Amino acid sequence: MNRRSLVQLVVVGASLSTVTQLHAEDINFEKQVLPVLEKKCMTCHREAHTDPEKGRLRKPKGDLRMDTPEDIVKAGESEKPAIVAGEPDKSEALARVLLPDDSDDFMPPKGDPLTKDEIEALKSWIQQGAKFGDWKGTKFTPAGEKLKE
Numbered sequence: 001m002n003r004r005s006l007v008q009l010v011v012v013g014a015s016l017s018t019v020t021q022l023h024a025e026d027i028n029f030e031k032q033v034l035p036v037l038e039k040k041c042m043t044c045h046r047e048a049h050t051d052p053e054k055g056r057l058r059k060p061k062g063d064l065r066m067d068t069p070e071d072i073v074k075a076g077e078s079e080k081p082a083i084v085a086g087e088p089d090k091s092e093a094l095a096r097v098l099l100p101d102d103s104d105d106f107m108p109p110k111g112d113p114l115t116k117d118e119i120e121a122l123k124s125w126i127q128q129g130a131k132f133g134d135w136k137g138t139k140f141t142p143a144g145e146k147l148k149e
């Protein structure tokens, strides 16, 4: 490669990265969405496990797991997929958090509801293609504590 095209490449590269930075609303899944799902959804929507206190098997509620990228795009009992990349209107997980909070189907049924910002982030992330970045899934102890990878 000659010197001139190298310089051009660098210039193009620099302006591309500026454009990326200007996209302030770009959602970072691992920073803005995942922690919310881990805290407010995965308590009930994760791998089947034995409750250490009651000794009972706890299955994912509604037959929906949200603790891996493969499972969160699937449907549970409703047969509506929880997340459909690029399609907020078809994503049941978003539909459920948007319901009036006295609806039987409102999520989460127990614990803190999502804040407005958290819902916005979830929606934008779905709109932007629901990309999982490096996330390979979140593991928990049977008691529900998040395990570090």
Ligand code: HEC
Pocket: 037, 040, 041, 042, 043, 044, 045, 061, 062, 063, 064, 075, 076, 077, 078, 079, 080, 082, 092, 093, 094, 096, 097, 104, 105, 106, 107, 108, 109, 110, 111, 114
């Ligand atoms: C306290 C337990 C609990 C928490 C926390 C919880 N859910 Fe649920 N979820 C349930 C139960 C029980 C069902 C099955 C009954 C129903 O469909 O409403 C369900 C069903 C669902 C379904 C439908 C699955 C299907 O295909 O039938 C979706 C989507 C869902 N939850 C999303 C969420 C999201 C998103 C969060 C976090 C914001 C969340 N849930 C938090 C208990 C929970």
